Each structure stands twice: as C-alpha cells, then as structure tokens.
Amino acid sequence: xxxxxxxxxxxxxxxxxQIVAGQIYVKPNSVLGLATGSTPLLMYHHxxxxxxxxxxxxxxxxxxxxxxxxxxxxxxxxxxxxxxxDNFFRHVNLDQKKIHLPDGMAASVDAExxxxxxxxxxxGGIDLQVxxxxxxxxxxxxxxxxxxxxxxxxxxxxxxxxxxxARFFADISEVPTRAISMGIKTIMQAKKVVxxxxxxxxxxxxxxxxxxxxxxxxxxxILQLHQDVIVIIEEGAAQYL
Ligand code: GLP
Numbered sequence: 488x489x490x491x492x493x494x495x496x497x498x499x500x501x502x503x504x505q506i507v508a509g510q511i512y513v514k515p516n517s518v519l520g521l522a523t524g525s526t527p528l529l530m531y532h533h534x535x536x537x538x539x540x541x542x543x544x545x546x547x548x549x550x551x552x553x554x555x556x557x558x559x560x561x562x563x564x565x566x567x568x569x570x571x572x573d574n575f576f577r578h579v580n581l582d583q584k585k586i587h588l589p590d591g592m593a594a595s596v597d598a599e600x601x602x603x604x605x606x607x608x609x610x611g612g613i614d615l616q617v618x619x620x621x622x623x624x625x626x627x628x629x630x631x632x633x634x635x636x637x638x639x640x641x642x643x644x645x646x647x648x649x650x651x652x653a654r655f656f657a658d659i660s661e662v663p664t665r666a667i668s669m670g671i672k673t674i675m676q677a678k679k680v681v682x683x684x685x686x687x688x689x690x691x692x693x694x695x696x697x698x699x700x701x702x703x704x705x706x707x708x709i710l711q712l713h714q715d716v717i718v719i720i721e722e723g724a725a726q727y728l
Contacts, residue, residue, distance in 0.1 A: 488711055490697060490718045492725040496529060496685050499721045503617065504533035506681050506717065508543050510615045516547040518607075520616030520674070521575075522627075523552065523567045526683050527617060531575040538579045545581045549610050551603075552588040553618070553627035553674075556663035557641065559591050565655055566591065589639065589667035596641045600667055604639040607673060616677035620684050623647050624692040624705035628668035632703045637672035641665060671709055680716045682707065687723035694727035 493499050507530070510517050521527075537543045552567055561568035568588050576586060587606055593599035607613060618626050625631065628642045636642075644652075644664055653659040674680070684693045696707035697718060703709075710716050720728070 488697065488713075488716045488718055490720065490728070492720050492722060492728065494722055496721055499683060499685055499719050500527075500529035500533055502719050503527070503530040503681055503683055504537060507534055507615065507617065508537050508541075510679070511543060511545065511548055514614060515544060516549070517614040518549045518551065518610050518612065520613040520618075520669070520677055521550050521552045521571065522617045522619045522683075523554070523570050524619045526619040526685050528574060530617070530683070535575065535578040543579075545579045547585075548581060549585040550576075550581065550587060551607050551610075551613060551669075553616075554642075554666050554668040555589040555591040557591045557596060557665040557667060558663050561592075565661075591663075591667060596665075596667060600639040600641060603667070604670075604673060607639075607669075613673075613677035615679045615681065616674055618674070618680060618682045618707075618710075620682060620689055620692050620696065620707050621648055622651055622688055622692055624696055624707050626671075626674060626682075626707045626710075628666040629671055629674075629706040631706065635671040635703045635706065635709060638670040639673055640668065640670055642668050671706060675709060675713055677713075678715065680710060680713055682710060682716060682718045683720075684718070684724040685721045687726060689724040690726045693718075693720055693724050698728065 559566040
C-alpha cells in the first residue's frame, strides 16, 4: 500500500482525478471501476474539468460501478445510476454502451450478479478501481462479515450503513435494505486500486484497514494484500495513523 495523507478534500480529489486521467491518457480504452457516495463527488468534478479544459477523451473508456441498491429504478434520485449520470456520465464523452451498473430492478438478482461479474471478465477485468470506504470499513457494499464474499453478490445492508446513507433519503425507512455489490475478489483483481478517505468519521475505519490485521470484519483491510494500491487520506481521516 502506498499511503498519502493530504491536507484537505480538494487536494484528495485533485490527486484522485489526476490518477484517473493519467490512466486514461496511458490507456485510452481503460476499464474503470467507479464508486459513488459523497467522497468521490469532487473527483468527478475535477475529471469533468480536465475533460473540458484539456480534452481528456473518455470515448473508448469502459466503466463498471461497484454497486447499486436493490429495488430503486434508474430514475430514482437515490439510485447510483442517477448519481453517476447526474454527477459524471452526462458531462463527459463516455459511450453509453460502455457504461455498466448492476441493475437493482432485475427480476432475478442472482442472475444479474452472475451476468455483471461475467461482463467485467469479458472486458478483460478492471484496470483502475476507485474506492471509498464506509464508516464500518466496507468497500463497495461488502459489509463486515465472517468471510470475504468473492464475486458480485446480493448484500443485506447493515443497520449502521443504512443509518449512514439515510442522509440522502427523505426518511430512513426509504433506504433500501439490500444491494448488489462487486465482491472482494472482483475488486482485488483490479490491476490498480485507489482508495479515498475523507472526514474524521472515517478515521477509525482507515486506521483498522491500513494498520491492523486483515479481517473480513474490516473488508477494506484486504487491500493490504493488493500489489498496487494508492490510499489517499485527508488529514481528518488520517488522525489515528
Ligand atoms: C456507500 C457506498 C460505498 C461508499 C460508502 C462511503 O455505502 N456503497 O461505495 O464508499 O458509502 O460513502 P461516503 O463517501 O458518502 O462516505
């Protein structure tokens, strides 16, 4: 793991955007693994800026998002489809056909998980995976567990995750209780990983993921075994390091 502590959210976001931009510059047909949540928002903003100011070309890029809620249609403002379209996709020249998110409305969630995993493999795997981290150490929606779940799967969300994500919904009762998420192996097979952590509410999860033992109780801790991980941590999130 290469760990960088940066002074604020802006610096974290610029650094992350530059890593993504560099990846696309070197390999225009890169396969990107993308994350949602509040952490990568400003990174997307800077990627859009780089696209507009420097003509970064997304036309050959393929994207796979980490996860999606089960039961939210694409048009729902809280779906990750909506988030990605609103905050990133519609602002750059990505090819719609090369954009992938799990379908949270699929008739069979199991079949959707299998198909999603296969689609990633068919594209040759992920070149660069961007990750945030949950307060409980989750990555994607891989919640703390007794074992690491390997491939794309259906997740029952933990109460603390539901509470953490309730801020985006009118009422906590509206937060979906299930999601589809890439698995730990799916993420670990990415050639390069960038993990972003912002805010003091992430400090404990960051400490446990980076400094303590590898355990499925802190899913992000598995990244210690990955050969090419950059961790960018804003000072507040790095306070226990
Ligand atoms: C959600 C997402 C994760 C994200 C996490 C942290 O649960 N499934 O991919 O990393 O929340 O979100 P935030 O960046 O808003 O703190």
